[in-house]
Amino acid sequence: MSQSGPPADAKQAQAAALQELEAAQKRKRAIDTTLANLETSIYAFENSYLEESANSGGNIIKGFDNYLKPPGSNINKKKLEVTDQDRLFSSSSGTLNQSLAFHPSR
Numbered sequence: 001m002s003q004s005g006p007p008a009d010a011k012q013a014q015a016a017a018l019q020e021l022e023a024a025q026k027r028k029r030a031i032d033t034t035l036a037n038l039e040t041s042i043y044a045f046e047n048s049y050l051e052e053s054a055n056s057g058g059n060i061i062k063g064f065d066n067y068l069k070p071p072g073s074n075i076n077k078k079k080l081e082v083t084d085q086d087r088l089f090s091s092s093s094g095t096l097n098q099s100l101a102f103h104p105s106r
Contacts (some may be wrong), residue, residue, distance in 0.1 A: 010106045039099035043090040061086050 006014075050059060058064035090096055 018078070033102075035095065036099040036102040039090065039096055040102070041094055042093075043096065043100065046087055046090050047082055050086055061088055 050061065053059035054062075084091060093099070
């Protein structure tokens with residue numbers, strides 16, 4: 001007697017496994033999208049915090065040395081550019097570059 005393929009139970013198990021794999025891949029893509037959105041938001045919030053706090057006496061990255069100085073003693077109203085070394089929070093992510101590539105507008 002020859003068999004023409006795997007038994008019906010094996011085919012059903014294979015079909016169920018394929019459906020489970022497709023569902024898992026769909027969930028992973030959704031999680032990846034959510035992660036990219038969160039990392040991009042953190043990057044943007046961090047950027048705005050660093051830019052806004054540059055002339056207000058200090059921030060958590062550079063320190064608060066100028067906070068207690070009298071006003072006018074060290075006022076530099078020039079907008080400072082935020083560097084990658086300043087990005088403590090967003091640079092701690094191993095997937096930040098992929099997230100920023102996912103959102104090229106930022």
